[in-house]
Amino acid sequence: MLELLFLLLPVAAGYGWIMGRNSIRNDDVANQRKFYKQYTQSLNFLLDGQKDEAIEQLINFLEVNSSTIETHLVLANLFRRRGEFDRAIKIHSFLLQQVLPDELINKVKLELGRDYVKAGIYGHAESTFLEILPNKNEEVVQEILNLYQITKEWKKGIDVIQTIKSIHSTDLKKSAAHFYCEYADLLSSQYKTEAQLHTALKIDPQCTRALLALADFSIKNADYKSAKKHLLQILEVDKEFSADIADQLEHCYINLNEEYVFYEFLKSYSQPKLCVAFAIKYAKYIEKFESTENALQYMTQMLQDTPNIRAFIKLLELSKDAARSKTELVETIRVLVSNYLKTKALYNCRNCGFNSNQRYWQCPSCHKWECVKPSKGLDGR
Ligand SMILES: [Zn+2]
Structure with a gap:
């Protein structure tokens, strides 16, 4: 049924177009008759399960021009999305045989290239994209990079990036910078590697990977500054990576004899x-610079706000040296552990891992029956 629906889509659009044309030339009924004949024929093919013949018929009778081309593109994209790449390729290739304005030809070629990528025909995809690369369209460059990241051809990707003067899209900046980082990883000379990493940063100043790689090099060369x-x-660029750099940053401050500066930071x-x-x-x-009692107070406060196992271990370490009473310490631990448990789900689905605080006889996520059961493990019931 779905098949019918989307195959009828171009028919409807084509019909609308022909009707519009006929209203101008009302006497021209021959076209209308021809349309209905071909429409019926393709429907018959479709109902007989002869999908290929139906498509053939449809693309042949839908005259290609600037107002119907969108319909062809929608149809081809639907095929591609459904994994029927050969059909998408067939329609796009058919469109390229028509006389179309340059702008539309480029659009169809971009889509055809995407079909080839999905179908795994990378050689064809590459040549199709490269044909439209001289237009310096960022969308095309992104598609080529997507292709080269599948084939891991970083240098080829860099050659393509170098054809455009400046990049505006954030996603493209990110991909381009990672191409330079990947290529840098392959180089044996540190000097050349660093040069690639600096280019990555010039393209995307937010590239955490390049910054981290440069920091690693500097530490290796004892250039802690x-x-x-x-x-x-x-x-500054991405706080979410901060846990990964805490040790290295501390190492730099220590080697610069700036421990107090680090504490103030x-x-x-x-x-x-x-x-x-x-x-x-x-x-x-x-x-180190105030007192164990202050550190303990800070850690306790932090844990009350956000329960966390790693911070909890630090709290226990500090407690060993603190002059707190045993009762006070046990009470702190009791509060912290119960706060931590409050963040844990009471039930989870044994099939898909769905978590919940209420019981479901049918899992809302995977829809299996009686799979959501009381939680087990470290914080289970
Ligand atoms: Zn489930």
């Missing part, structure tokens, strides 16, 4: 919230 600069930049950085890795480091420096 430059390593620190790159690492602090990561905190963590203090100023604590608003908005630090990631757990940084919070643990902050507690360590509070203990």
